[in-house]
Amino acid sequence: MPHEIGLIGATGIAERAVLAPAARREDIRVRAVAAHTPDRATAFRARHGLPGGHAGYRELLDDEAVDTVYISLHNTAHAQWAVEAARAAKNVVIEKPLCLGRRELHALRHAASATGVHVVEAVMTADHPWQAAVRDLIDSAELGALTAIHSYIGFEPPDRRGYRFRPELGGGAFLDTASYWLQAVQATAGLDGATPGGRSDFGGPGGVDLEFTATLDLPSGARATLHATLGEGYRADHEFVFTRGRVRLRNFLRPAAGPLPVNLHIAPDGAPRRVLSFPASCYYDDQLDRFLTRVSAPPADQWRAVAERVSLMEDCYLAALAAPGASRARTAPSGARGALAAPGAGTGR
Structure with missing residues (x-):
């Protein structure tokens, strides 16, 4: 059935x-x-x-x-x-x-x-094979030690009256993009022991964050940074910086549009560059496959990994709110160290 x-x-x-x-x-x-x-x-x-x-x-x-x-x-x-x-x-x-x-x-x-x-x-990008490939590069130290991860994610929503531009509904650049970033860092470098930070002037309508910079200082000494924007054009890139090279992934959201490939561009210092290509896939088909695999077995304890991501997302956001220059008109959305949304709040779509 x-x-x-x-x-x-x-x-x-x-x-x-x-x-x-x-x-x-x-x-x-x-x-x-x-x-x-x-x-x-x-x-x-x-x-x-x-x-x-x-x-x-x-x-x-x-x-x-x-x-x-x-x-x-x-x-x-x-x-x-x-x-x-x-x-x-x-x-x-x-x-x-x-x-x-x-x-x-x-x-x-x-x-x-x-x-x-x-x-x-x-998170439609979860478990794509490129993540395991980057993890292998980190673990093998083929390019030396990982020193930084730079992620750039930006969207140009067609409707500026939607929830993304309403902070009271959890809008803003960071909450729109943080799950992609945190899941990718967790799957490649790991999140255990990360120290979070965040910065935004919350200068958009109603105090929404149209730009947000989030950081994670990892125990290894590497720093993961998310540069998130809303309303300034589309971008979805990751770059992994090593002591002896770089790995770039451009437009990692491409397979949301249909069965399309993604490519890792691996650039060792002083050696020829190479491209690691992955077969075309569709993120939404893959996402339903993962769901069916999950529900076919008894509930597994996935909560530790989820809690890592949620806690760091919350702390990056709260750090930005507390930073000098943050708009005093902006407050944490309900749920960030607060109660669940009040009954009746679940409207709007």
């Missing part, structure tokens, strides 16, 4: 990340959708020919035919509805970021453990 997915959020990312890849397979079926208004859910359901639609999120969670919920709301609503879904004994796939801080993570872990369900953060 296929997994029956219910969508919380009638969104474009739900179309790309779930509906499109599910249409190419028989082991997953999108059964129903709920949106912040019944009319939006009805229109989305009709456009995609879904069997069911619901007047609200709670009604979808009460649908016994749905075994998995995919959440693509604004960032401050992720944890609230993920907790509700876990309490309803549904497996949960959440668009990044999984949640906004330790307290939200604690509530989500407790709810999932109580009902024995799986919770997956939809």
